[in-house]
Amino acid sequence: MKEYNKVSPELIEKFKSIVPGKVYAGEEINTDYTHDEMPIYGKGMPDVVIEATNTEDISEIVKLCYDENIPVIPRGAGTGLAGAAVAIEGGVMIDMTKMNKILGYDEKNFVVHVEPGVLLNDLAEDALSRGLMYPPDPGERYATIGGNIATNAGGMRAVKYGTTRDYVRSLKMVLPTGEITEFGATVSKTSSGYSLLNLIVGSEGTLGIITEATLKVITAPKETISLIIPYENLDECIATVPQFFMNHLQPQALEFMEREIVLASERYIGKSVFPQELEGITIGAYLLVTFDGDSMEELEEIIERAAEVVLEAGAIDVLIADTPNKKKEAWAARGAFLEAIEAETELLDECDVVVPISEIASYLVYVNEVAERFDFAVKSFGHAGDGNLHIYTCSNDMEMDEFKKQVAEFFEDIYEKAIQLGGQISGEHGIGHGKMGFLKKYSGETNMRLMKGIKEVFDPKMILNPHKIVD
Amino acid sequence: MKEYNKVSPELIEKFKSIVPGKVYAGEEINTDYTHDEMPIYGKGMPDVVIEATNTEDISEIVKLCYDENIPVIPRGAGTGLAGAAVAIEGGVMIDMTKMNKILGYDEKNFVVHVEPGVLLNDLAEDALSRGLMYPPDPGERYATIGGNIATNAGGMRAVKYGTTRDYVRSLKMVLPTGEITEFGATVSKTSSGYSLLNLIVGSEGTLGIITEATLKVITAPKETISLIIPYENLDECIATVPQFFMNHLQPQALEFMEREIVLASERYIGKSVFPQELEGITIGAYLLVTFDGDSMEELEEIIERAAEVVLEAGAIDVLIADTPNKKKEAWAARGAFLEAIEAETELLDECDVVVPISEIASYLVYVNEVAERFDFAVKSFGHAGDGNLHIYTCSNDMEMDEFKKQVAEFFEDIYEKAIQLGGQISGEHGIGHGKMGFLKKYSGETNMRLMKGIKEVFDPKMILNPHKIVD
Numbered sequence: 001m002k003e004y005n006k007v008s009p010e011l012i013e014k015f016k017s018i019v020p021g022k023v024y025a026g027e028e029i030n031t032d033y034t035h036d037e038m039p040i041y042g043k044g045m046p047d048v049v050i051e052a053t054n055t056e057d058i059s060e061i062v063k064l065c066y067d068e069n070i071p072v073i074p075r076g077a078g079t080g081l082a083g084a085a086v087a088i089e090g091g092v093m094i095d096m097t098k099m100n101k102i103l104g105y106d107e108k109n110f111v112v113h114v115e116p117g118v119l120l121n122d123l124a125e126d127a128l129s130r131g132l133m134y135p136p137d138p139g140e141r142y143a144t145i146g147g148n149i150a151t152n153a154g155g156m157r158a159v160k161y162g163t164t165r166d167y168v169r170s171l172k173m174v175l176p177t178g179e180i181t182e183f184g185a186t187v188s189k190t191s192s193g194y195s196l197l198n199l200i201v202g203s204e205g206t207l208g209i210i211t212e213a214t215l216k217v218i219t220a221p222k223e224t225i226s227l228i229i230p231y232e233n234l235d236e237c238i239a240t241v242p243q244f245f246m247n248h249l250q251p252q253a254l255e256f257m258e259r260e261i262v263l264a265s266e267r268y269i270g271k272s273v274f275p276q277e278l279e280g281i282t283i284g285a286y287l288l289v290t291f292d293g294d295s296m297e298e299l300e301e302i303i304e305r306a307a308e309v310v311l312e313a314g315a316i317d318v319l320i321a322d323t324p325n326k327k328k329e330a331w332a333a334r335g336a337f338l339e340a341i342e343a344e345t346e347l348l349d350e351c352d353v354v355v356p357i358s359e360i361a362s363y364l365v366y367v368n369e370v371a372e373r374f375d376f377a378v379k380s381f382g383h384a385g386d387g388n389l390h391i392y393t394c395s396n397d398m399e400m401d402e403f404k405k406q407v408a409e410f411f412e413d414i415y416e417k418a419i420q421l422g423g424q425i426s427g428e429h430g431i432g433h434g435k436m437g438f439l440k441k442y443s444g445e446t447n448m449r450l451m452k453g454i455k456e457v458f459d460p461k462m463i464l465n466p467h468k469i470v471d
Numbered sequence: 472m473k474e475y476n477k478v479s480p481e482l483i484e485k486f487k488s489i490v491p492g493k494v495y496a497g498e499e500i501n502t503d504y505t506h507d508e509m510p511i512y513g514k515g516m517p518d519v520v521i522e523a524t525n526t527e528d529i530s531e532i533v534k535l536c537y538d539e540n541i542p543v544i545p546r547g548a549g550t551g552l553a554g555a556a557v558a559i560e561g562g563v564m565i566d567m568t569k570m571n572k573i574l575g576y577d578e579k580n581f582v583v584h585v586e587p588g589v590l591l592n593d594l595a596e597d598a599l600s601r602g603l604m605y606p607p608d609p610g611e612r613y614a615t616i617g618g619n620i621a622t623n624a625g626g627m628r629a630v631k632y633g634t635t636r637d638y639v640r641s642l643k644m645v646l647p648t649g650e651i652t653e654f655g656a657t658v659s660k661t662s663s664g665y666s667l668l669n670l671i672v673g674s675e676g677t678l679g680i681i682t683e684a685t686l687k688v689i690t691a692p693k694e695t696i697s698l699i700i701p702y703e704n705l706d707e708c709i710a711t712v713p714q715f716f717m718n719h720l721q722p723q724a725l726e727f728m729e730r731e732i733v734l735a736s737e738r739y740i741g742k743s744v745f746p747q748e749l750e751g752i753t754i755g756a757y758l759l760v761t762f763d764g765d766s767m768e769e770l771e772e773i774i775e776r777a778a779e780v781v782l783e784a785g786a787i788d789v790l791i792a793d794t795p796n797k798k799k800e801a802w803a804a805r806g807a808f809l810e811a812i813e814a815e816t817e818l819l820d821e822c823d824v825v826v827p828i829s830e831i832a833s834y835l836v837y838v839n840e841v842a843e844r845f846d847f848a849v850k851s852f853g854h855a856g857d858g859n860l861h862i863y864t865c866s867n868d869m870e871m872d873e874f875k876k877q878v879a880e881f882f883e884d885i886y887e888k889a890i891q892l893g894g895q896i897s898g899e900h901g902i903g904h905g906k907m908g909f910l911k912k913y914s915g916e917t918n919m920r921l922m923k924g925i926k927e928v929f930d931p932k933m934i935l936n937p938h939k940i941v942d
Contacts, residue, residue: 106827106829107713107717108713108827108828108829109713109827109828109829110713110716151662152661152662152666153662154660154662158659158660159659162637163660165666165669166633166637175917179917181915181917181918183918185825185893185894185895186827186893186894187825187826187827187857187858187859187893187894187895187898188629188630188857188858189625189629189634189825189854189857189858189859189898189899190623190673190825190895190897190898191622191623191624191625191673191823191897191898191899191900191901191902192895192896192897192902192910192914193673193902193910193914193918193922193940193941194670194673194674194678194922194925194926194940195623195636195669195670195672195673196918196921196922198636198666198669198670198672199665199666199669199670201666201669202661202662202664202665202666203665207665218716219716219717219719221719222719242578242579242580242581245581245689245690246578246690248690248692248693248765294719352662354656354658354660354661355658356577356579356580356657356658357579357580358577358579358580383660386658386659386660387658387659387660388658388660422656422657422658423656423657423658424656424658424661424663425663426661426662426663427658427660427661427662428660428662429662430662430663431662431663431664439663439664443663443664444652446646446650446652447652447654447664447667450667450928450929451664451665451667453925453928453929454665454670454924454925454928455665456928457921457924457925457927457928458921458924469664469665470664
């Protein structure tokens with residue numbers, strides 16, 4: 001294993017001279033920095049936390065760390081779920097959240113320039129106020145844009161609009177050597193050498209620190225409407241999904257949810273939103289679907305066709321959320337799934353697998369069968385439109401070690417199955433340090449050798465966010 | 472410079488035992504293999520040409536070449552424009568065109584599995600016969616899919632549907648070491664380590680040989696309609712472009728063309744399609760726009776709005792090509808631009824620059840001004856919707872050396888300007904060996920070092936398609 005140096009008092013003084021008032025060491029460091037949103041992947045304290053100010057300062061700081069062989073860990077809002085933004089061997093954590101300016105729009109070219117610490121929610125609202133939309137819409141709206149780029153965040157609207165990767169046009173970067181460079185350009189199309197830009201998207205802060213981003217925006221659709229579609233069971237619910245696309249229906253969002261998770265969420269938000277029984281049938285699963293368009297007439301026509309399709313496919317009813325309030329309530333219940341699980345659970349881990357949409361139902365049957373062998377509870381929900389499932393293992397009465405042991409065994413089994421079905425181990429939450437073993441196992445030696453090689457090209461001393469993705 | 476070995480008679484025998492009847496050496500090699508579609512980037516003969524049969528055979532052949540330090544050059548249909556698919560130092564050229572089976576559709580997951588030698592045109596037609604669309608639509612429809620992936624080909628529909636990159640889900644590869652591996656999966660979304668998949672797209676056969684691809688398809692829109700929109704001059708014509716997007720109009724294709732190139736094309740196809748004078752005004756430039764949708768009513772409504780927008784923006788008229796024949800004629804004229812130029816030109820070179828759409832008009836004014844200093848003629852057209860311009864230098868009376876010298880000087884000037892405006896040096900044709908000097912100049916030392924490093928990770932002996940993109 002590679003050896004790193006600790007941060008010396010002299011080096012701390014040098015940092016302070018570069019960014020006075022922005023350097024925290026030892027007991028000044030908030031313990032929140034030891035973990036992200038998934039406590040089980042929490043680790044030790046960094047030696048130093050520095051609030052980032054601008055590209056040049058970051059470059060100077062990273063150069064010093066490079067010279068002295070000290071780990072550097074870039075961190076956004078800490079909303080990750082795989083332990084990507086925690087220090088494993090001390091070092092300097094660079095908190096990017098104060099670099100949070102929206103630098104400006106280029107409305108003729110449909111791009112916005114931002115600093116990486118801008119919160120997704122702030123960008124989304126700011127864009128909307130200009131009639132524009134930044135489409136990526138992960139459940140966690142208080143994540144930073146930099147973090148979204150680092151994990152290629154997806155979210156609810158990926159089914160129609162794609163993931164963060166599809167909206168990143170150019171990035172200003174500080175490399176692990178401290179060099180400043182830029183990948184990509186404002187333009188939408190390029191064939192000018194290897195796509196270093198696409199290598200950065202999803203690289204979880206291991207290849208460089210993003211200090212500025214140019215992102216594509218689109219004109220915001222003028223109207224949206226949501227449907228709650230109840231089914232007797234998950235099988236019929238999931239079987240409907242390809243029917244939307246085959247019938248030329250392009251939902252903006254297409255989420256599935258099982259009865260249990262809906263009940264937990266309604267307990268959490270203190271409100272009943274989804275029907276639990278209809279026509280004497282107990283509802284086992286739901287689709288929550290949003291369509292967007294430029295007029296209500298257009299949407300009404302779409303909804304009529306959609307209703308026909310889903311009723312034909314076995315839906316028990318179609319409930320239309322056509323007022324802002326009804327839409328908000330339905331999506332608030334969906335948005336609160338993770339918080340609802342967290343509120344009821346002491347020990348928690350997550351598998352963020354992605355499988356072909358045709359395999360979702362059989363995969364979940366498999367997952368639930370395997371889960372019976374273990375002592376934790378399993379709660380799942382996910383993006384039906386793109387096959388990305390969030391499978392949570394929850395326990396309130398297991399010992400931590402036993403929980404971790406059982407979860408490892410469970411995950412090994414269900415990842416294996418996902419890969420067999422043509423899936424991948426993470427749809428949008430990334431690898432961090434928490435899922436490295438699984439990445440290694442399922443990517444194979446050849447691909448891991450290529451990834452490790454690429455890491456060394458960018459970061460010959462392996463100082464940037466060490467022990468994440470590859471080591 | 473790296474030294475390679477020549478192919479020995481013994482090695483040729485080994486190749487013949489792997490793929491009997493598919494190995495051509497010396498005078499058996501067709502001289503077409505010495506160049507692609509741009510003769511100026513033609514080079515020497517490969518020592519051997521092998522018609523590819525399957526992944527395993529390619530792997531065996533590449534392993535032998537790796538052991539013996541012999542260049543391997545994968546080649547599709549040879550329709551490239553930057554000299555990517557030619558041998559520079561002899562070696563083994565692998566002709567992929569016979570691996571041309573469409574292996575099957577997975578209609579529930581909206582993907583198609585293909586061998587890389589499938590022609591774009593064949594895939595497009597086959598998909599359409601099932602009500603599906605493979606959206607990338609480069610002008611050259613007799614290119615292979617493998618070649619399209621290798622250059623991240625864009626084409627007419629990129630403005631709405633994106634480029635080839637957006638449709639590549641997974642690739643089976645033979646690496647320069649001969650190892651067989653796979654990047655990506657059927658799924659639409661992933662955050663599972665560095666995107667090796669995206670690194671291959673646009674890498675022009677320098678990192679691995681694509682032997683199978685899984686591509687996204689979508690449901691084909693049921694109706695399309697095209698508009699020919701004449702303007703007095705290019706400035707007004709281009710200024711209209713952002714207006715489409717601002718007004719929630721999403722054309723499938725949005726091409727601009729100047730008077731000169733239209734006349735040349737009409738001479739070539741022997742038919743007059745575009746109006747040359749209207750209301751006493753000489754037409755200086757045109758937009759050719761296609762909209763798609765699921766019903767003619769929907770399209771008629773769109774066209775009405777579009778007509779309002781463009782007339783407001785200075786268009787002289789809006790001509791609707793609503794019959795299959797009219798549409799075909801308009802697009803045939805556009806599709807024949809390159810052939811029309813080739814038919815009238817002895818010496819030809821091309822700059823495939825991409826600039827932000829807001830800069831197209833001023834950029835072309837600049838290009839035409841600079842062109843006046845040189846002895847060749849300049850003919851341009853391009854994708855107004857994404858800023859990708861094809862600028863051809865044409866001469867019938869210059870000496871080759873003088874032509875090359877002047878073109879180099881001209882390109883240097885206009886690439887520089889494009890970069891200043893926030894552009895990139897190639898939008899869709901790639902770097903090959905023809906544009907390497909410019910890539911080096913405008914990517915900067917740091918990015919070139921990273922690209923070179925990545926190349927060495929994949930190809931430690933630098934045997935795969937040497938002297939392309941990096942060397």
